[in-house]
Amino acid sequence: MAELAKKYTPKSFPHLKGLKGISDGVLESHFKLYEGYVNRTNKLTETLFGLAKEGQASGANPAYAEMTRRLGFEYNGMVLHEYYFGGMKPGGSGNPGAKLKAAAEGSFTSWDVYLADLKAVAAMPGIGWAVTYQDPSNGWLSTHWITLHEINNIAGFRPIVVMDAWEHAFVPDYKPFERAKYVEAYFSNIDWAAAESRLK
Numbered sequence: 001m002a003e004l005a006k007k008y009t010p011k012s013f014p015h016l017k018g019l020k021g022i023s024d025g026v027l028e029s030h031f032k033l034y035e036g037y038v039n040r041t042n043k044l045t046e047t048l049f050g051l052a053k054e055g056q057a058s059g060a061n062p063a064y065a066e067m068t069r070r071l072g073f074e075y076n077g078m079v080l081h082e083y084y085f086g087g088m089k090p091g092g093s094g095n096p097g098a099k100l101k102a103a104a105e106g107s108f109t110s111w112d113v114y115l116a117d118l119k120a121v122a123a124m125p126g127i128g129w130a131v132t133y134q135d136p137s138n139g140w141l142s143t144h145w146i147t148l149h150e151i152n153n154i155a156g157f158r159p160i161v162v163m164d165a166w167e168h169a170f171v172p173d174y175k176p177f178e179r180a181k182y183v184e185a186y187f188s189n190i191d192w193a194a195a196e197s198r199l200k
Helices: 024-053 062-086 098-108 111-122 179-188 192-197
Strands: 128-134 141-147 158-164
Touching: 024 062, 062 128, 062 158, 098 111, 098 141, 098 192, 111 128, 111 141, 111 158, 111 179
Parallel strands: none
Antiparallel strands: 128 141, 128 158
């Protein structure tokens, strides 16, 4: 099978050591899981490219169709983890910058209402992600629950704040039913400056 030149390399996040309420041990396991998404994205991309080169790209080809469906899960698993890890730092960054605060106030009437909305979505039961997106057409922010990795993402919107709400993000630091404690820990480590840098 032909080899595809484009490959992703897992990013490293050494700046995350010492997060409040999220142990280095949980992070190390989480990094390994993230690397798996990168590796599977590469493998699926290469395999699908090879099938296309061999003239086997067809919706009627069950292998091609199922691998294509799987690619969205793996690809978004890689990308969302990079936003998540890149959006934290030990101790967080305190208050939001003026640009992020203005965007939140323009969308939710106040910063406190925005935070309440994000925390409510983050604490919902189930596996998935809590993501604040920006609509590039008008700058509005909205918070969404992303099921799995590829379901409910808003096409063309920019991820601004991304919280992993899968249990692997907080167990064994917290019990599976203690997500609210993890949410508080996550909020204490949010790098609001990184979030603001993602605004358009």
